[in-house]
Amino acid sequence: MVALSVAAVLAVFLLYTSLAGGGTPSLAPSELHGRAGEVSLAGKVVGPVTGDAHAGGLHFRLRDIKGTSRETVAVVYAGSVPDLFRVGRDVVVEGRLRNGTFEAKRDSLVTKCPSKYAPKKSA
Amino acid sequence: MAELGRAALVVTLGLSLYALAAGAAAAHLRRRRLAASAQNALLAAFVSTAIAAAVLFAAFARDDFSFVTVAQTSSRTLPFGYSLSAFWGGQAGSLLLWLLLLTAYGAAAVLLNRRRARDLVVWVVPVLGAISVFFSFLIVAVASPFHTQVAPADGAGLNPSLQNPYMLAHPPFLYLGYVGLAVPFAFAMGALLSGRTDERWLVATRRWTLFAWACLGIGQLLGAHWAYKEVGWGGYYAWDPVENAALMPWLASTAFLHSVMIQEKRGMLKVWNVVLVILAFSLSLFGTFLTRSGVLNSIHSFTESSIGPWFLGFITAVAAASLALVFARLPLLRAKTKLESLVSREATFLYNNLLLVALTLTILWGVAWPILSEAVRGESVVVGRPYYDFFLRIFGLPLLLLMGIGPLVAWRRASLRGLLKTFAWPFGVALLAGTGLLALGAGSSIPGLVAYSFSVFVLASIALEFGRGTRARRSLSGGSWPRAFSDLIARNRRRYGGYVVHAAIVMLALGIAGSSAYDSVKEAKLRPGQSMAIGDYTLAYRRLVERPAANATEVRAVLDVRRGGERLGTLEAGKNAYTVEQQVSNEVAIRSDYVTGEDLFVIAEQIDADGAVYFRVFVKPLVNLIWLAGIVFVLGSLVALWPDAREERRLALRYFEAGLPAAE
Amino acid sequence: MTALAVALAAAVAAACVVAVALPFLREPSARADALAEPDERARLRLSLAEARDRALIALKELEFDHRTGKVSDEDYRALVGPLRREAADALRGLEDGAR
Numbered sequence: 001m002v003a004l005s006v007a008a009v010l011a012v013f014l015l016y017t018s019l020a021g022g023g024t025p026s027l028a029p030s031e032l033h034g035r036a037g038e039v040s041l042a043g044k045v046v047g048p049v050t051g052d053a054h055a056g057g058l059h060f061r062l063r064d065i066k067g068t069s070r071e072t073v074a075v076v077y078a079g080s081v082p083d084l085f086r087v088g089r090d091v092v093v094e095g096r097l098r099n100g101t102f103e104a105k106r107d108s109l110v111t112k113c114p115s116k117y118a119p120k121k122s123a
Numbered sequence: 124m125a126e127l128g129r130a131a132l133v134v135t136l137g138l139s140l141y142a143l144a145a146g147a148a149a150a151h152l153r154r155r156r157l158a159a160s161a162q163n164a165l166l167a168a169f170v171s172t173a174i175a176a177a178v179l180f181a182a183f184a185r186d187d188f189s190f191v192t193v194a195q196t197s198s199r200t201l202p203f204g205y206s207l208s209a210f211w212g213g214q215a216g217s218l219l220l221w222l223l224l225l226t227a228y229g230a231a232a233v234l235l236n237r238r239r240a241r242d243l244v245v246w247v248v249p250v251l252g253a254i255s256v257f258f259s260f261l262i263v264a265v266a267s268p269f270h271t272q273v274a275p276a277d278g279a280g281l282n283p284s285l286q287n288p289y290m291l292a293h294p295p296f297l298y299l300g301y302v303g304l305a306v307p308f309a310f311a312m313g314a315l316l317s318g319r320t321d322e323r324w325l326v327a328t329r330r331w332t333l334f335a336w337a338c339l340g341i342g343q344l345l346g347a348h349w350a351y352k353e354v355g356w357g358g359y360y361a362w363d364p365v366e367n368a369a370l371m372p373w374l375a376s377t378a379f380l381h382s383v384m385i386q387e388k389r390g391m392l393k394v395w396n397v398v399l400v401i402l403a404f405s406l407s408l409f410g411t412f413l414t415r416s417g418v419l420n421s422i423h424s425f426t427e428s429s430i431g432p433w434f435l436g437f438i439t440a441v442a443a444a445s446l447a448l449v450f451a452r453l454p455l456l457r458a459k460t461k462l463e464s465l466v467s468r469e470a471t472f473l474y475n476n477l478l479l480v481a482l483t484l485t486i487l488w489g490v491a492w493p494i495l496s497e498a499v500r501g502e503s504v505v506v507g508r509p510y511y512d513f514f515l516r517i518f519g520l521p522l523l524l525l526m527g528i529g530p531l532v533a534w535r536r537a538s539l540r541g542l543l544k545t546f547a548w549p550f551g552v553a554l555l556a557g558t559g560l561l562a563l564g565a566g567s568s569i570p571g572l573v574a575y576s577f578s579v580f581v582l583a584s585i586a587l588e589f590g591r592g593t594r595a596r597r598s599l600s601g602g603s604w605p606r607a608f609s610d611l612i613a614r615n616r617r618r619y620g621g622y623v624v625h626a627a628i629v630m631l632a633l634g635i636a637g638s639s640a641y642d643s644v645k646e647a648k649l650r651p652g653q654s655m656a657i658g659d660y661t662l663a664y665r666r667l668v669e670r671p672a673a674n675a676t677e678v679r680a681v682l683d684v685r686r687g688g689e690r691l692g693t694l695e696a697g698k699n700a701y702t703v704e705q706q707v708s709n710e711v712a713i714r715s716d717y718v719t720g721e722d723l724f725v726i727a728e729q730i731d732a733d734g735a736v737y738f739r740v741f742v743k744p745l746v747n748l749i750w751l752a753g754i755v756f757v758l759g760s761l762v763a764l765w766p767d768a769r770e771e772r773r774l775a776l777r778y779f780e781a782g783l784p785a786a787e
Numbered sequence: 788m789t790a791l792a793v794a795l796a797a798a799v800a801a802a803c804v805v806a807v808a809l810p811f812l813r814e815p816s817a818r819a820d821a822l823a824e825p826d827e828r829a830r831l832r833l834s835l836a837e838a839r840d841r842a843l844i845a846l847k848e849l850e851f852d853h854r855t856g857k858v859s860d861e862d863y864r865a866l867v868g869p870l871r872r873e874a875a876d877a878l879r880g881l882e883d884g885a886r
Contacts, residue, residue: 009481013488016513023492023504031502040505054648054729054737080356080728080739083698083707092505126789130796134803141807153822159810167806171799242824321833388841533858534845535866541859591855599854777840780881781833783825 024094029062030069032097040094041102046072047087053078062102065090074100079107125190125269128178131171132269135222136259138168142252150245150316158245162233165248168255169226176223179268183210189274192216198280198703200674204291209281211294214415214430215268220294221411222258224302229255232306232331238784240323247313254305257437266430283675283701283708289349296342297369301407303335304376308404311397312445315452320393325383326774330764332383336376337760343369344753355711357644357724357741359749362511364490368410371483371490375403378479381472388534389469393456394449395476401445406483408438413490464536471529475522482518486511516570520577523632526625527581530588530618549583571640578629578636585622585629592619612762620763627759630752634720637745646728648737658742660723661685662694667734675699677710680727680736684714696727696738720747832881839877846870 026040043062051059058081061072077093085091091111095104146161148154179190183206188194196209196216211217229251237244262268284290307328314324346366347359360366379399385392416431449456462469489506497503531545557576565572589608596614597607612619645657649664656662663683670677679697683690696712714723724741731737778784805812825833849870853863 006477009477009484012517013485013514016510023496023506023510026493026503026505042503052729054646080726083709094505124792127792127796127799130792131799134796134800138803138807149822153824155820155822156810156814156817158822160807163806163809164803167803171803174799241822245822319830321830322837323833388845390838390841531857533852533862533866534848536862538859538862538865541862544859545857588855591857592851595851595854773840777833777836780836781825782829783833 026092028064028066028069029073030064030067030071032073032102035097038094038096038105040092041073041075041104042090042092043073045085045087045089045091049087051076053081060087062091062093073097073102075102075104077104077109079104079109081109082111084111085109124178124181125271128175129263129267129269131175131178132219132259132263132267134171135168135175135226136256136263138164138171139252139255139259142168143249143256144252146245146249146252150249158248161248161252162237162244165226165233165251165255166230168259169223169230172219172223172226172259175269176219179216179219180207180210183207186278187274188276188278189271190268191270191272192268194272194275194278196279196281198278200703201278201281202286205281205286208285208291211298212281212285213268215262215266215270217294217298217415218258218262218266218430219268220298221302222255222262224298225251225255225258225305228302228306228331229309232309232328236327239778240327241784242317243310243313243319243323243327245313246316247309250309250312250316251305254309254441257433261430261433265433280704283699283704283706284353287349287353289345289353293342293345293349296338296345298342300335300337300339300342300369301372301411303331303338304372304400304404304407306331306335307379307400308445311400312448315397315448315455318452318455320455322387325386325396329383332376332380333760333764336373336380337757337764339369339373339376340756340760341753343373344750344756348750348753351746352711352713355709355726357726357739359746362489362508365414367486367490368413371486372403372406372410374479374483374486375399375406378476378483379403381479382476385469385472389460391458391460391462391469392473393458394453397449397456398446399476399480401442401449402480402483405438405442406487408434408441412438466532466537466539466542468529468532468534468537471525471532475525475529478518478522478525482514482522485514485518519632520570520573523574523577523581523629526628527577527584530622530625531584545587546584549580549587552583553577553580565641568640571636574632574636574640578633581625581629585626588622589619614769616765616767617763620759620761620765623759623762624756625759627752627756630748630755634745634748634750634752637720637748638722638743641745642741642743644739644741646737646739648735650733650735655738655740657723657740659686660691660740660742662725662738662740664736664738665693667697667730667736668695672699674703675701678730679710680730680738682712682725684723694723694725696725698727698730715747717747720745720751722746835877835880839874839881842870842874842877846874 024038024040026042027035029041029043032039032041041062042065044065046061046063049058049060051057057076057078059074059076061074063070063072075093075095077095082091089111091109093102093104093110094108095102097103142161142164145157145164149157149161179192181187182190182193183197184203186193186197186199188197192213192215193209196213197206201209209216211220233244233248233251236247307324310324310328314320343366346369350356350361351359379396382392382396382399386396412431412434416434462473464470489510492506493504527549528546531549532542553576556579557572560572560575565575589611592611593604593608596611597604600607600610602610643658645655647655649655651664651666654661654663661684663685665681665683668679668681670679677697677699679695682694682696684692684694691714694712694714697710699708699710700706701708709726712725716722721742721744724743726739727736728739729737846867849858849863849866852858853860858866
């Protein structure tokens with residue numbers, strides 16, 4: 001009977017992942033080239049930061065957190081901005097690349113806390 | 124004094140090594156004095172660890188910034204109470220707390236069982252010693268809290284969001300839970316190593332497991348409350364890997380708490396129980412690993428540290444060794460009894476276990492897949508909310524239903540006819556409630572409606588149990604209703620305490636369902652004088668105030684709240700700008716309605732220079748039930764944990780008849 | 788400070804060594820150093836006592852469940868016989884073991 005249930009659970013699980021996919025890919029800005037579809041972009045904020053996230057969109061650029069690539073990607077974002085957001089912070093944002101600009105999904109901006117024991121989120 | 128602390132930890136390491144080596148030798152060779160000596164080593168390890176902890180605490184208390192860890196997490200302006208927060212806030216300090224609790228639990232468990240379960244304890248000592256060796260080695264060699272430096276003028280300070288009572292209490296409760304699971308694990312291993320197949324290991328660890336599980340649950344609720352109030356993004360749980368790190372061992376130990384009852388009543392599921400306790404303990408080690416090394420690219424990630432690989436190695440070693448032991452002892456664990464019927468309480472407990480383990484494993488996959496994906500495919504992924512929400516519903520809703528079914532089914536066998544009679548009333552009430560809720564508009568969320576209906580069913584069945592039980596007790600021994608009620612509970616604390624805990628879980632389910640399936644959110648940019656409406660509420664933005672506080676500048680938007688025509692008061696939402704730490708924190712305003720349990724949750728997302736504020740406002744129905752559930756949970760756990768004189772007498776008689784020492 | 792710390796550290800270490808050596812210091816030459824463990828017979832009695840307790844508790848629960856109405860009359864009649872037999876067997880086993 002246990003074997004049957006295990007099989008049932010596995011079936012449900014496989015069904016879900018085949019339909020909904022196994023998570024959204026998480027990429028660095030240098031890996032973003034020509035990638036279609038919704039992805040999760042992780043990068044370090046590069047200034048200048050202009051605009052208003054609640055009126056017209058916040059504009060900033062992201063570059064790779066790790067590695068030596070100096071490429072940056074332009075991001076336009078609308079929605080809530082975490083308290084820790086600033087130039088130099090590592091952030092994660094979801095969205096898709098369109099015409100060279102990364103159009104972020106609303107309210108998907110999240111910061112990674114740099115060093116201290118400080119679980120901090122805003123999503 | 125750092126030298127004293129360092130030396131004390133080295134002593135702990137030495138004692139742990141001795142407990143492991145001498146304990147194993149004594150168990151294998153059956154030497155009495157050596158076994159006693161190894162036990163003493165374990166007890167002494169607690170004392171030396173306590174001394175090290177005292178040294179570190181004293182350093183925090185007097186702001187001794189020559190200690191690196193004190194300088195990193197504390198500052199002169201930090202209120203004294205939060206020095207404790209800083210103690211377990213840093214990595215080394217938190218590991219020391221882990222070790223302190225481990226040695227404390229170990230010493231207590233050994234002391235309280237060394238006469239009755241001598242042949243068990245002789246093997247438990249080396250197992251606890253081994254775990255202690257790992258942690259003390261880590262603290263001595265890899266992440267010492269006693270690194271010193273030239274003392275700077277002031278420390279870096281504690282992150283302001285951690286300076287509140289919830290974050291002070293959250294880590295100790297979590298650690299009491301994580302570390303506490305080492306006790307049933309060690310006793311299970313002890314039972315296997317000694318080849319003992321009797322139930323003494325279950326009886327000995329029953330209350331420890333319950334206590335650790337309760338602490339783990341409370342710790343998580345505290346963390347959720349902190350996230351809700353202090354971090355203020357509008358929710359209380361984000362399925363972040365670090366949050367899941369505590370949820371997984373809690374779910375696994377919930378399964379364990381239920382399945383041990385089957386072993387006690389029917390002698391079945393011995394292999395399953397041992398595997399479960401190994402899973403629970405491994406998950407608690409994994410949880411500590413997740414939160415203390417920066418292995419995940421999670422938003423809660425801490426600095427990449429050197430302890431990560433060590434932890435991973437230790438977890439693998441623990442899991443591999445213990446599973447190998449189970450495999451080796453498999454013949455001893457084979458049960459003679461089988462499941463008599465698929466419709467029996469044993470069966471419902473089994474279904475409950477399967478669902479809980481399934482949920483745990485799906486959460487584990489959600490946490491591990493991003494890491495594995497990066498390692499195997501070179502590309503990381505993000506597992507989002509929808510994944511977890513789906514599986515929570517698929518497995519959680521049936522679990523909710525089972526909570527109502529289980530208590531109404533008898534052990535061994537239940538005829539369908541008898542069941543139909545028993546279920547008629549709770550089912551009827553639930554159906555009524557469901558249709559009523561549907562009429563009130565709850566059909567906007569099917570999972571929500573299902574959750575509500577199932578919850579009513581469970582509450583009805585719990586009420587039925589208490590009602591029928593009290594009536595039966597009264598007919599047996601007479602007396603008043605209140606007397607019969609307390610008598611009922613006193614005679615079977617585990618069962619009725621368990622029912623109270625079930626009621627708490629139902630309240631939790633109602634709170635979660637209400638605040639996630641039926642919440643509403645509205646955003647608006649307001650200038651002073653403008654208003655916005657959400658649900659029945661109207662919020663009028665009056666003005667912006669700025670005032671200095673001890674270590675920050677507080678900016679608040681003042682709002683007047685009305686509902687219907689009635690004025691409900693003022694709310695202030697805004698931000699704090701911390702001078703020393705150079706950080707801005709969100710300060711949300713929450714208005715809790717204690718009659719309906721709903722919250723009006725206001726976030727001042729963006730404050731412009733001209734005084735215009737961008738607000739995001741939530742109405743969260745029933746969310747306060749979640750916090751109330753915590754209180755009921757503690758109550759139920761206390762009832763279940765309470766010492767039982769009758770049970771003690773029975774155990775004493777049992778051991779006396781077997782020729783074992785009847786008492787410790 | 789350092790001298791005090793070192794002295795205290797030495798004291799702690801010494802105390803722990805004593806604690807660990809205590810069983811040997813108390814009995815330098817023990818006649819019976821074998822670990823007192825329950826023998827085969829004791830273990831058998833323990834498992835029989837556990838079986839007896841299990842059966843008796845199950846009987847008590849069945850009675851109470853019947854009284855509260857959780858177990859119907861016919862279910863009760865079906866279950867009580869085997870349980871009583873189990874309890875009797877366990878009790879008999881214990882008595883036999885006592886001889």
